[in-house]
Amino acid sequence: MLQRPAAGAIAGLSPTPEQLGKRARRAWLLFAGVALAIIAAALYGAGLYGRAVEVDALAAQGRTDANLKVALLRAVLENPRALPLLLSEDQQVHDALTARTNAAIDVLNRKLEGLVSGTKASVLYVTGTDGLAVASSNWREPTSFVGNDYGFRAYFSRAMQTGTAEYFALGNVSKRPGLYISRRVGSASAPLGVVVVKMEFDQLEADWHEANRPAYVSDEHGVVLITSVPSWRFMTTAPLAGASLAEIRDSQQFGDAPLVPLP
Missing domain, CATH: 3.30.450.20 (PAS domain)
Structure with missing residues (x-):
């Protein structure tokens, strides 16, 4: 004869409301975690893209500024x-x-x-x-x-x-x-x-300074000659090698300037 399963056994096979609640919470937590990860990745990507766009715009503006400064410098030098x-x-x-x-x-x-x-x-x-x-x-x-x-x-x-x-x-x-x-x-x-x-560039440097964009002209050794930031004068774009430094010192070209790299 077939026996009917006990009521307790059937009840043991069915998830309880408490178990269902835990499963739902885990599912929501997993969903929330995935959603947050996607949002964070999207925000990070948007930030990188925005930064790249801004850098490109600044670079283009910088090139335009540099070209204008070159043209102005050439004009200043033309007559002398x-x-x-x-x-x-x-x-x-x-x-x-x-x-x-x-x-x-x-x-x-x-x-x-x-x-x-x-x-x-x-x-x-x-x-x-x-x-x-x-x-x-x-x-x-x-x-x-x-x-x-x-x-x-x-x-x-x-x-x-x-x-x-x-x-x-x-x-x-x-x-x-x-x-x-x-x-x-x-x-x-x-x-x-x-x-x-002899040409001096006080007025040119003052005009550059008013533009609120640091600018400078350097020579073949990377020594800053003309600049909108007076404290940068005779600093260098890179450390000078021994031979170049000795040559400059011997010529007294820049007096006793320390010739240290730019900040």
Whole structure:
């Protein structure tokens, strides 16, 4: 005869309300965990995408700013770069370098003084073949360049050798940084001296500073020359190697600047 299962046995096979509640809670917790993981992944992906978009926009804006600054710098340099060429062929420059009379030098001093006041140049001066300054636009000032020896400067030696030179350095008399643009007077076989124009960039740096975007110009060694952040001047974009550092120190190009890397 078949026996009917006991009521207790049937009840043991069916989940109780408490067990059903636990299973539901576990299912909801699992669902919530998966949902949170998906949301977190979506937010992280959106953050990465947004960051990439912002970085690309900043990079594009940075390139535009850099191009504008390059154009402005070229415009600032255009007129002063023409001065050494014109003066190297000027008769009064030739007269002062050949005759070396007080009258000829006085005429040249006054000519240079008048020229510098009408340009963006800081100083104009003329040296002999020995590097001694014969005449200068600042001849009236206590810091006059007249009589100073610039024979050790690279802009003098390079101009004597190749005809022209450009060299950024700290002034050994003025202690002010600037770009020296020089040109030989006379031929390579019969030189008479060198014409030098010094450019300073105070106004340009002030204009850059007002833009509230740090900017700088560096040389081939990575030394910062022109900058909207004054404390960055003569710092470097990377540590200098021993040979490069020794060469710069020997030339006195940047005085006793520490030449440490940018922050």
